[in-house]
Amino acid sequence: MGAVTYAAATSHVGRIVRDPQTAPDALNAAWRALQDDLYDQDIDALVVVATDHYETFGLDNYPSFCIGASDSYDAWGEFGNPTATIAGHSELSEALIKGLVQRDYDLSRSFDMRLDHSFVAPLTKLLRTPAIPVVPFFVNCNTPPLPSMRRCFGLGQAIADTVEHLPDATRVAVIATGGISHWVGLPRAGEINEAFDRRFLDLIASAAVDEVLGWDDDWIAQFAGNGALEIRTWMVAHGAARSAPGTVLAYAPMHAWQTGIGIVRYEVAAPR
Amino acid sequence: MSVYAVTRLTADLEHVDGLLGRFSVDAESVFNNYRLTAAERDAIVARDARTLLALGLNPVPLRNLMFLLGARGPQMWQ
Numbered sequence: 484m485g486a487v488t489y490a491a492a493t494s495h496v497g498r499i500v501r502d503p504q505t506a507p508d509a510l511n512a513a514w515r516a517l518q519d520d521l522y523d524q525d526i527d528a529l530v531v532v533a534t535d536h537y538e539t540f541g542l543d544n545y546p547s548f549c550i551g552a553s554d555s556y557d558a559w560g561e562f563g564n565p566t567a568t569i570a571g572h573s574e575l576s577e578a579l580i581k582g583l584v585q586r587d588y589d590l591s592r593s594f595d596m597r598l599d600h601s602f603v604a605p606l607t608k609l610l611r612t613p614a615i616p617v618v619p620f621f622v623n624c625n626t627p628p629l630p631s632m633r634r635c636f637g638l639g640q641a642i643a644d645t646v647e648h649l650p651d652a653t654r655v656a657v658i659a660t661g662g663i664s665h666w667v668g669l670p671r672a673g674e675i676n677e678a679f680d681r682r683f684l685d686l687i688a689s690a691a692v693d694e695v696l697g698w699d700d701d702w703i704a705q706f707a708g709n710g711a712l713e714i715r716t717w718m719v720a721h722g723a724a725r726s727a728p729g730t731v732l733a734y735a736p737m738h739a740w741q742t743g744i745g746i747v748r749y750e751v752a753a754p755r
Numbered sequence: 756m757s758v759y760a761v762t763r764l765t766a767d768l769e770h771v772d773g774l775l776g777r778f779s780v781d782a783e784s785v786f787n788n789y790r791l792t793a794a795e796r797d798a799i800v801a802r803d804a805r806t807l808l809a810l811g812l813n814p815v816p817l818r819n820l821m822f823l824l825g826a827r828g829p830q831m832w833q
Contacts, residue, residue, distance in 0.1 A: 537762060537765070537815050541763060542759045543763070625815045627812065667818055668808075668819075668821075668831075669808075669814045670805075670814075672828070672831075673828075709815075
């Protein structure tokens, strides 16, 4: 049987790769730590839980959740962000689709799901050669009504449960991307709410996310920006990690990147 | 607000080869392929982010649209 043996979360702003020289050593060290973890643990596949900024999905058909079902994915390379072709894991994608529907999580699937910086920017930090195959998992984080924090947390639990019922001993990592505080396409773009970010990270570290699960989206958007609504992907990872506490590897209010950057490793229990 | 039309225009300006160039030369000819209101057309031509936001455009495609039209960062709100 399989297992979610690793879970982590990181911000995904494109400047991570477009403006890397401004990153403090602590952020780079944290990303290196995540990369080392993934390769030291011999992970078979990464489920990357991220979003989209109206590159892949538009209002012709905007899902709440969509899973990539291919063996490769092209990056958009939008607005100067990196281009790439990411190796997929269609077998795991298919298993997740079946398992999640069986567990009452109805989601869309795409065989042609191009990836924007929310997937690709973190992957440039996490992958090296040979690349670990990726199952991209889109969560609507910016077009109301959004899937609730609780729904996302439950989805993460269902992902873990599905993986545990795989016939093979597949080792899966769940990586969430997004947040923390930032404003996108609004007059307040450039602001960061460090107090919000640190409070959020404290709650993740102590696994006390009941408070986060009850946060109202209007409140989050007002105090931490519409970009902070992306923390619902972190709730997916938290659920997949079976509510394990997190270790905050780094936090920096990166004004040059207009985003509060957080990087967390969840202390996932070793599989039985 | 024909939100769908504005977001579709934005995506096409970004991803359809040559469309952004044609738009810069003759915006009206491009507009004619989208069901936009006069207020939306005027706001897009004027790079008026505040009006587009007030009309209901989601901030994320708004950011993309303004970037494509050359109004980036703080310039969006001037």
